[in-house]
Amino acid sequence: MPLLREAAGPATIIRREDYTPPPFWIDRIELTFDLDPAKTRVLNKMVLRRNTEVPAQPLRLDGEELNLARVMLNGGGCSFKMDGDALVMESLPDGPEPFELEIFTTCSPEKNTQLSGLYLSQGDFFTQCEAEGFRRITYFLDRPDVMASYTVTLRADKDKYPVLLSNGNLVEQGELPDNRHFAKWSDPHRKPSYLFALVAGRLVAREQRIVTRAGKEHLLQVYVRPGDMDKTEHAMNSLVSSVIWDEARFGLALDLERFMIVATSDFNMGAMENKGLNIFNTKYVLANSATATDTDFANIESVVAHEYFHNWTGNRITCRDWFQLSLKEGLTVFRDQEFSMDLCADASARAVKRIEDVRVLRTMQFAEDAGPMAHPVRPDQYVEINNFYTVTVYEKGAEVVRMMQTLVGRDGFRKGMDLYFQRHDGQAVTCDDFAQAIADANPDSELARQPDAFKRWYSQSGTPRVTARGTYNAEERRYTLTLDQSCPATPGQAEKLPFVIPVAVGLVDAGGQDLALRLSGETHAVAGSRLLVLSEASQRFVFEDIDAEPVPSVLRGFSAPVIVDNGLSDAQLLHLLAHDSDAFNRWEAGQQLALRRAVAAIRAEGPVAAQPLDHAVVEAMRAVLRHPTLDAALKELVLTLPSETYIAEQLDEVDPQRIHAVREAMREQLAQALQADWVWAFEQHKDNGAYRPDPVSSGRRALAGLALTMLCLDARQTGDTVWPGKAYQRFKDAGNMTDRFNALSALVVSGQPLAQEALARFHTMFRHEALVIDKWFALQAGAPDRGGNILPSVRQLMNHPDFSLKNPNRARSVIFSFCSANPAGFHRADAAGYVFWSERVLELDAINPQVAARLARAMDRWKKLAEPYRSAAREAVARVAAKSDLSADVREVITRALAE
Ligand code: PHE
Numbered sequence: 001m002p003l004l005r006e007a008a009g010p011a012t013i014i015r016r017e018d019y020t021p022p023p024f025w026i027d028r029i030e031l032t033f034d035l036d037p038a039k040t041r042v043l044n045k046m047v048l049r050r051n052t053e054v055p056a057q058p059l060r061l062d063g064e065e066l067n068l069a070r071v072m073l074n075g076g077g078c079s080f081k082m083d084g085d086a087l088v089m090e091s092l093p094d095g096p097e098p099f100e101l102e103i104f105t106t107c108s109p110e111k112n113t114q115l116s117g118l119y120l121s122q123g124d125f126f127t128q129c130e131a132e133g134f135r136r137i138t139y140f141l142d143r144p145d146v147m148a149s150y151t152v153t154l155r156a157d158k159d160k161y162p163v164l165l166s167n168g169n170l171v172e173q174g175e176l177p178d179n180r181h182f183a184k185w186s187d188p189h190r191k192p193s194y195l196f197a198l199v200a201g202r203l204v205a206r207e208q209r210i211v212t213r214a215g216k217e218h219l220l221q222v223y224v225r226p227g228d229m230d231k232t233e234h235a236m237n238s239l240v241s242s243v244i245w246d247e248a249r250f251g252l253a254l255d256l257e258r259f260m261i262v263a264t265s266d267f268n269m270g271a272m273e274n275k276g277l278n279i280f281n282t283k284y285v286l287a288n289s290a291t292a293t294d295t296d297f298a299n300i301e302s303v304v305a306h307e308y309f310h311n312w313t314g315n316r317i318t319c320r321d322w323f324q325l326s327l328k329e330g331l332t333v334f335r336d337q338e339f340s341m342d343l344c345a346d347a348s349a350r351a352v353k354r355i356e357d358v359r360v361l362r363t364m365q366f367a368e369d370a371g372p373m374a375h376p377v378r379p380d381q382y383v384e385i386n387n388f389y390t391v392t393v394y395e396k397g398a399e400v401v402r403m404m405q406t407l408v409g410r411d412g413f414r415k416g417m418d419l420y421f422q423r424h425d426g427q428a429v430t431c432d433d434f435a436q437a438i439a440d441a442n443p444d445s446e447l448a449r450q451p452d453a454f455k456r457w458y459s460q461s462g463t464p465r466v467t468a469r470g471t472y473n474a475e476e477r478r479y480t481l482t483l484d485q486s487c488p489a490t491p492g493q494a495e496k497l498p499f500v501i502p503v504a505v506g507l508v509d510a511g512g513q514d515l516a517l518r519l520s521g522e523t524h525a526v527a528g529s530r531l532l533v534l535s536e537a538s539q540r541f542v543f544e545d546i547d548a549e550p551v552p553s554v555l556r557g558f559s560a561p562v563i564v565d566n567g568l569s570d571a572q573l574l575h576l577l578a579h580d581s582d583a584f585n586r587w588e589a590g591q592q593l594a595l596r597r598a599v600a601a602i603r604a605e606g607p608v609a610a611q612p613l614d615h616a617v618v619e620a621m622r623a624v625l626r627h628p629t630l631d632a633a634l635k636e637l638v639l640t641l642p643s644e645t646y647i648a649e650q651l652d653e654v655d656p657q658r659i660h661a662v663r664e665a666m667r668e669q670l671a672q673a674l675q676a677d678w679v680w681a682f683e684q685h686k687d688n689g690a691y692r693p694d695p696v697s698s699g700r701r702a703l704a705g706l707a708l709t710m711l712c713l714d715a716r717q718t719g720d721t722v723w724p725g726k727a728y729q730r731f732k733d734a735g736n737m738t739d740r741f742n743a744l745s746a747l748v749v750s751g752q753p754l755a756q757e758a759l760a761r762f763h764t765m766f767r768h769e770a771l772v773i774d775k776w777f778a779l780q781a782g783a784p785d786r787g788g789n790i791l792p793s794v795r796q797l798m799n800h801p802d803f804s805l806k807n808p809n810r811a812r813s814v815i816f817s818f819c820s821a822n823p824a825g826f827h828r829a830d831a832a833g834y835v836f837w838s839e840r841v842l843e844l845d846a847i848n849p850q851v852a853a854r855l856a857r858a859m860d861r862w863k864k865l866a867e868p869y870r871s872a873a874r875e876a877v878a879r880v881a882a883k884s885d886l887s888a889d890v891r892e893v894i895t896r897a898l899a900e
Pocket residue numbers: 128130131269270271272273306307310329389
């Protein structure tokens with residue numbers, strides 16, 4: 001059934017400043033489900049009372065796509081009306097006494113292709129309620145500041161749905177007539193509706209019991225479909241590590257007797273932190289060495305941790321309204337990043353994790369902040385909240401929390417977290433409340449000195465620019481570092497006030513050592529890095545007793561989410577690449593050197609230079625690759641050129657084909673100039689013994705994988721067949737998915753004839769492993785474009801029997817891999833990529849508006865494109881906009897993209 005929508009009615013804008021507390025509280029809710037795919041019956045008994053602190057108003061319950069059968073008030077009949085989707089009751093008892101409402105509705109899970117509310121996945125029932133899915137299950141005050149105690153009874157066929165799960169504790173179960181059974185669950189914690197969940201189906205569980213510090217025993221379970229039990233060990237291990245870590249680092253213990261994770265292959269997002277019953281995309285649960293790569297293992301570790309950490313940051317303390325989303329998401333991303341870093345054995349592995357996180361932030365979030373969807377970490381308005389689960393709210397939000405930790409120190413941050421829980425446990429609060437708790441617990445900190453200025457990180461969008469310029473005075477033995485800041489205008493925000501920016505700085509001497517640093521006015525010099533706090537438009541920092549001009553290493557560890565113009569010469573960058581004690585800035589120096597060459601080659605007139613890199617950079621790269629002590633993971637990051645998307649962000653006018661050509665030329669140059677070194681790197685790192693997904697062995701696999709790709713690329717130039725042959729052999733013989741997929745990818749990426757044979761073989765081997773088939777699709781849709789070959793192959797992939805638009809993972813593996821992750825394949829001079837995009841957005845919108853709206857964002861940056869791309873792109877966006885019955889989700893994205 002097509003979705004019925006208002007034809008191009010004016011969008012309702014929800015504004016943060018309009019927040020008012022709810023006019024009613026719901027203290028208790030008892031839900032009874034008769035589960036049936038075509039028609040599920042939901043009986044909802046609620047105890048409500050007026051919120052006497054706000055003026056008396058009618059009760060307006062949210063609902064969506066529900067069939068209403070009956071409403072009863074205190075056991076008797078009552079009057080109500082429908083106002084759009086809302087169920088409105090105007091004549092409810094006055095006064096603060098509780099009253100009972102009984103609402104009986106039905107819904108159709110099998111028709112729910114949006115995957116929000118109650119839906120079916122491979123015949124099993126799942127729910128997804130964040131942000132506003134609960135209203136698709138029953139009528140309710142579906143907002144996070146209304147917290148109720150839930151009791152849930154599930155009734156269903158015993159054979160089809162032997163497992164019946166909901167939040168909290170199982171309090172009763174038993175048989176029913178007609179081969180049915182029931183289970184009754186009671187959640188001991190009050191919660192907002194977005195944390196409700198139920199699961200029913202044929203599932204099996206891996207179980208583990210653990211004892212927390214207080215001596216309490218808890219049951220941990222990971223539920224999957226029967227064939228997937230052999231892929232649950234890593235998720236369970238990650239969960240156990242998360243429980244231990246949160247107690248050790250933040251004193252936060254598991255507050256439930258039972259904690260469950262359930263995997264589903266149909267899910268819009270990564271995973272969901274429903275109280276005691278986390279529901280996960282299979283992608284972030286299922287792994288064994290034969291089917292999952294090192295990246296998959298690492299992602300599972302951090303997503304399992306992320307959802308578990310939400311139990312305190314999100315569930316115990318939740319958001320007052322959805323504008324405060326980063327209260328839970330920014331903080332929880334910060335926590336999962338810290339967790340992954342704490343699991344690293346050494347500083348180098350920590351730095352590698354940091355570089356990976358920053359790479360995501362800078363490619364995705366900086367682009368978002370510079371485009372039509374730019375919004376503050378705490379947005380001021382939205383049409384569709386689902387469009388604001390963004391890299392800004394998540395990743396920049398995490399950086400804001402990280403800056404607080406940087407400003408108050410690790411111990412101070414722990415004190416702040418303690419105060420936050422002391423003050424707000426059990427409440428629905430704001431981002432301001434969080435920042436204030438951290439500041440109040442650290443009265444002597446730079447954060448407490450200017451809390452309001454710091455909070456601009458929550459209210460001002462856009463990426464701040466910091467300029468760093470040093471001058472050396474030999475006579476006075478002084479080095480003066482001048483830091484300036486500014487922030488470009490963003491939609492709705494023309495002018496910005498200064499941010500509070502922690503800038504970690506080191507001064508590196510000619511021998512490559514960090515100088516001890518003493519600022520003017522201080523008595524003692526301190527070794528290593530210093531934290532400077534820039535809070536005005538311009539500030540000068542004077543370092544004393546400096547014997548010779550040093551090279552400044554600014555923004556070490558990426559201490560703030562800003563763009564730095566450090567004004568360094570190539571020679572200075574080469575010095576940092578060779579010596580910086582800060583691994584992040586060492587990597588960054590290499591990136592900047594490569595970026596400068598890329599930008600120069602792109603801007604140059606005429607055909608693309610065959611060798612865009614100069615001798616010095618090539619030799620510096622060789623030195624890193626051959627370095628005796630740097631570890632493999634860091635080498636792989638340094639030797640990987642900045643992505644086409646990141647390069648595009650540095651340019652005012654973007655020609656995606658030229659960017660691609662230049663980056664490919666640079667890659668081929670590195671492949672050829674370092675050929676002997678790649679051989680050495682491959683041979684040295686290719687064997688890693690029995691598979692373990694730890695940072696050291698995964699770093700070795702990553703470097704061996706890069707080496708193999710470079711060797712196949714070079715072979716393509718020279719006509720050599722030995723390395724492609726070796727890659728094919730490794731593909732066949734690999735003992736784990738990482739090595740196998742890297743070898744396959746080396747063949748595909750370098751356009752080797754053997755790639756087709758390998759792809760066919762790979763498909764046959766893994767045709768029953770959905771997550772592996774996703775990789776197979778993604779690799780082909782994301783492969784380097786050669787003469788426009790990718791779009792036809794994407795169209796072909798969509799005709800493959802394994803393709804389905806309804807499954808989000810599969811749709812993403814083909815369509816997003818092409819439209820969002822393959823710029824040169826997508827941005828075609830003949831506009832066929834854009835036509836493809838507009839067709840898919842419209843097609844997907846009828847099935848799943850959330851997924852469609854994410855795809856719509858592939859065109860965010862169309863205004864930066866050079867002709868002929870720009871006009872063609874605008875036309876495609878306008879074509880989508882012209883459709884009268886777009887979802888609010890897609891409408892909002894498209895409207896913003898077209899706005900002046
Ligand atoms: N709250 C989830 C998380 O970040 C993300 C999510 C949002 C999942 C909306 C589903 C729907 O952990």
